[in-house]
Amino acid sequence: MQKWIMSGLFFFACAFAVILMFTLPGKAEVAEQNNPTMPEVQLDTASAEATVKASCITCHGDQLQGNIGPSLQKEGAQHNAEEIYNIVTKGRGQMPSFKDKLAPEEIAHVALWLAEKK
Template sequence: MHKRLMLITFAAAAVLGICLIIFALPEKQEAGNGNTAAIPNAPVNATAAETTYKSNCVSCHGTDLQGKIGPNLTKIGAKLSKEQIDAKILKGGGVMPSFEGRLSAEEVANLAKWLSDKT
């Protein structure tokens, strides 16, 4: 009888736990939609963006955005939206490293806006 009571209690706890997980957790966002929706509507701080670029991007993309190891970014805003640029900076891809955790959300958003103006 004691084993049966323990089994029923365990089963009820497991069902309750599964229900809490299913109904209480928020839905997962699709890949690429993580931080890109959180780009603030603040104007571009070009000085800060240039500083971030020089500190993190020059070695691959060149001093004038002309490209070296990485692609030319002089007209990247004509090819990608600021959200796509933001996602690329955060997640990287190909040989480009991820800057998630290395740059703040504000730095990424400002850099993405600055680059998206390059058309």
């Protein structure tokens, strides 16, 4: 009888630990993925232009006039920097995610730079 109670308690403790392991950090991660926070940087135009040249013009055109992706020439009129940071970090539709390809700071420079194009 006592053995039964002990193994019951043990099982309960394990189950609780497993639930904690999967739910707590999981929720935080999902929140971070759905709403990545843009790091605070001072706009560095040279860095932004270099990143865009290397990663974006194949789809958005060398003058940002649009190609596979839409024109970004007036992107600031569509989205603010936070929103652009979000789109570039997570990707959207045919637009790939740059979360693993660019540093958050690099994406932030690009977002601030594009947000000024109105």
